[in-house]
Amino acid sequence: MSYIVAEELIKQYGKGHATVTAVAGISFHINEGDFIGIMGESGAGKSTLLGMMGAMNAPTSGRLVVDDIDVYRLGQEQRADFRREFLGFIFQSFHLIPYLSVIENVMLPLAVVKASKKQKWAMAEEALDQVGLLDKARRLPGQISGGESERVAIARSIVNEPPVLLADEPTGNLDTKTTKEIMELLRQLNKEGMTIVMVTHSPDCAKYAQRIMKVSDGKLVGDN
Amino acid sequence: MNLKSITFRNLLRRKGKAAFVLAGLVIGVSTVVGIISFVEAMTNDINHKLEKYGANILIVPKTENLTLTYGGLSLGGVSFEMEEIREAELARVSSIKNARNIAALGPLVLGVVKVDSHKVLMAGVDFEVSEILKPWWKIQGALPDHNGLILGAETARILNLKVGDRVNIKHKELIVSGVLQPTGSQDDQLVFANLATAQSIFNKSGRVSMAEVAALCKDCPIDEMVKQISEVIPGGKVMAIQQVVKGRMETLEHFKKFSYGISGVILLIGSMVVLVTMMGSVRERTDEIGIFRAIGFRKRHIMKIVFLEAGIVSGLAGIIGYFMGLGSSKIAITFFSENHSGQVPLNFELAIGAFGIALLVGLLSSAYPAFMASRLDPNDALRAL
Structure with a gap:
């Protein structure tokens, strides 16, 4: 059974003659445990699509259902809860909070979760261990490398064990060696049962995905 | 890790901004406390002297x-x-x-x-x-x-x-x-x-x-x-002897009204400092707020962070402002009291009032920035990154 269902998603910006269509009616199904790569040239609508899948960018029309939840029928605050419980995000520029240590950055999604300090620390340590950075838990983001920052971002996205991981160009700022390490890490997470949707420009990264969706001019032009 | 620790860490990181808000509020609160203490001490001093004016x-x-x-x-x-x-x-x-x-x-x-x-x-x-x-x-x-x-x-x-x-x-x-x-x-x-x-x-x-x-x-x-x-x-x-009594009272009342008017203006300026600084802080933190919203913080969580920040700085300003105001009024009274006999006693009610007013001004001035921060669309914030 499909875990994520998108039905005729359309996203338009502006009004009247100035209307720009970023996503022009995209439909797809994603099963639980899939590793999906979304590819396309710049401005094709990949990130807009990812934003809509991330419950952050309401479509002009269409429907997104995740785990039988019609995401955009939820109110804004319920969508925030949905993001916290169902989704993990990895951003191209890591977006770590510079004044928080590595482990505190990882714990960030738990800041609004009811759990003891001890439990939160244990969860964050486990996530850091998964990405191999437990020894650098006390460092600040400015004291670690780009690859390590990406690993911290991944640890942050999985700390509350969401079923879906959304990654926007996760290796865009990394060298080849580090890119490979990160992709291996994502593959490992996928093997452990996490559904991953990754936007990428890189054919090398796309090889890690089981299925590639190609987007052009806001339309799905390939799905295999 | 909770909202309080995020707030504390942010305050420690942005020490300059926090110090600016603190200074703005401390000046406002200490001026108000100073004026009120001074008026109180002068009133007592004047009353003491007026009593010597006879029946x-x-x-x-x-x-x-x-x-x-x-x-x-x-x-x-x-x-x-x-x-x-x-x-x-x-x-x-x-x-x-x-x-x-x-x-x-x-x-x-x-x-x-x-x-x-x-x-x-x-x-x-x-x-x-x-x-x-x-x-x-x-x-x-x-x-x-x-x-x-x-x-x-x-x-x-x-x-x-x-x-x-x-x-x-x-x-x-x-x-x-x-x-x-x-x-x-x-x-x-x-x-x-x-x-x-x-x-x-x-x-x-x-x-x-x-x-x-x-x-x-x-x-x-x-x-x-x-x-x-x-x-x-x-x-x-x-x-x-109404003329005498009314004259004495009116003089004191005019003095008080003038002083409270000045206090009000200074507090207003203090609140503007907080408002402008907090707005700037929210704008600077658009990316952070975008991340917070993306990973599932509710609007009220964002507002709580902004209010906590303002509350901590304002409360501190209330305490510092009270003692600074008291000190300044003690210095001032030695110049204005003819025989340097004016006393500025510790006033518990004024201390609570100073703390309360600082908190109120800080929180009210932060309400709009907090509202703006909470309304930040995560998608827009992340697109701005």
């Missing part, structure tokens, strides 16, 4: 006659054969609710005596309380004992008497122990004797013609005191 309540016997004197010019019809007040009745004044606000109570017995060929008005007074009731008196000579007299300046001139002279009044020989320097008041034309001596001369033992009361402080309404005294002396007519 402001008169107790006279009830009478149906109208006085036919104006500006010292007598047109006849005035009689001293009026009802009198018993001294025992006067003692009850010390039992009124606001008794502690009475600085002095001076009984006075009046009568006409003949000195040589001149008729003169004699007043029997309690010379001990006269120092409080008539602080403007400057006596050439000394205060009299039971057989002494003090003459008004005009009386001494007309009767051609000086200190040490002897005067025979109703077969009683009295010595002039002092002469008043001109006061410009009716006192210049009187002869003053000890109360008991005068009562004996007039054969009015235990009775007085009137009494003067000196009372004034910031929390003793004269009108209320007049009412209280009237209740304990039903046979007397109690009057406040």
